[in-house]
Amino acid sequence: MSEYIIETNGLTRRFGKHVSVDHIDLRVPEGKIYGFLGANGAGKTTTIRMLLSLIRADEGSVQIMGKSLQHEREKILRNVGSLVEGPSYYGHLSAYKNLKIICKLMDLPEKDIDQVLDIVRLAPYAKKTVKDYSLGMKQRLGIAQALIRRPKLLILDEPINGLDPAGIQEIRNLMLSLCHEQGITIFLSSHILSEIQSVAEEIGIIQNGKLIFQNSIKELENKRRTKLLIETENQQEAFRALSSAGADVVLQDGKLLISLTEKMDQSRIFNILQPFSIQHMQELTASFEDIFLTLTGRDGSL
Template sequence: MDYIITTKMLTKKYKSFVAVDDISIHIRKGSIYGFLGPNGAGKSTTMKMLLGLVFPTKGSFTIDKKHFPKDRVAILKEIGSLIESPSYYANLTGRENLDIIRRILDLPKSAVDDALDLVNLTEFSDRLAKKYSFGMKQRLGIAGALIGRPPILILDEPTNGLDPAGIHEIRNLIKSLPKLYDCTVLISSHMLSEIELITDDIGILNHGRLLFEGSLDELRKKTISSGFKTGNLEEMFLSMVDEDNLTRKQRNML
């Protein structure tokens, strides 16, 4: 199997709190990998470790055959990312914000127009970012991740704050990206109905532990064998997390 991102027993501790606990994930090249979990499960922390924003307490990971931390700079050159709320300069236009990223990455000027067009912000490109709606700011953040069409995208809640039409549009964009320019997408979202429509593989985290990794069909088989509801991804996700929470509670009572 051709994996472009792998982690091995990746762990992050903050004093006595374990945010990410010995997770080993495997993301296939050219796939869309849905990273799911309740608030505080460790999704954002894992993504930040992959971007070198947070250093692991232990464990390791490779991205496109490059090893962290030895190849940290080379890894970052291959990744476009949107983590939590997008950052921007309020007194600059959308175009000017993207042009800063373009210059840092040493990309051609056409990369800005390309990114604006991908997220349908072209007509608002010369408006100050502080006058953007919340949804438009989110689009600007996604455009920043897409600029230069990197081979790997890491997107944390990319449809946050978008209206239904915007969610539909960004979902279709993300779904098209692997075929559009041969990229791999790691995406987290609480909108499980959207994730179900676009992902090839799923990873489910709870309390920093990886409960499941595999395709939707494999998840369905696992939930059927456990006697859980399998109507949709949300039901399967909640059943798995609830079972884990119950097991943890029973273990703590012993």
């Protein structure tokens, strides 16, 4: 059995000639929050729709909880809760009644309703009609609707879209407690890097339908390229020497700013600069955004 709760192999979806999801191999470990990051139109929702069997894949396979989605769809989806592109509910009914309808339809125990409302912190408003809820409360009702079936896996497509800072904080805390206290794996999509960074342990980055990075957030942080800020006795000559050796270097406020790479590491730079005698040196670490831009290229608008 796979060690991953979600595993896709070569998952692909085209719309006409456009390849919206291009041979992606997701590896989502159990018991964690996995952040699926991508700009508008990158292919997040299309991927999620395929994971939930809402649309078919053109190529590739999906395994969830070690089972083939193609062959055991119903068995799998019984254990998956989801919220894709906003909740649907009866606005003229209360949250409690909305959940009761789901329980009836899906043959689930109604005794769980109070607990679920408690988890999403809607218990005090359980009897209020949903049309009077704030956007954040509606979003939490959507999550309650997914939770009522006691899923092992929760798939949330941009759950914080349109929420104010307080609403965002509520959903963020809710995701953390669902994962760490209830042991639910969460697959969460977002186009906001800081949002993923604040909750997820694992991250997959999708760009133009391709998965361009997938690993732990820790690994991504290890990719931070350090830069060196150096002053020598002859900056112009030193700059020329570095440039002609192929270093990524700029003169910034009279100082040499050099990007470290595998080839152009610290000792290589020291070698090149030996004739110019280094007077001052400072190490700079790239921000998370910088690493991200390095991965996506400067135009990867996110």
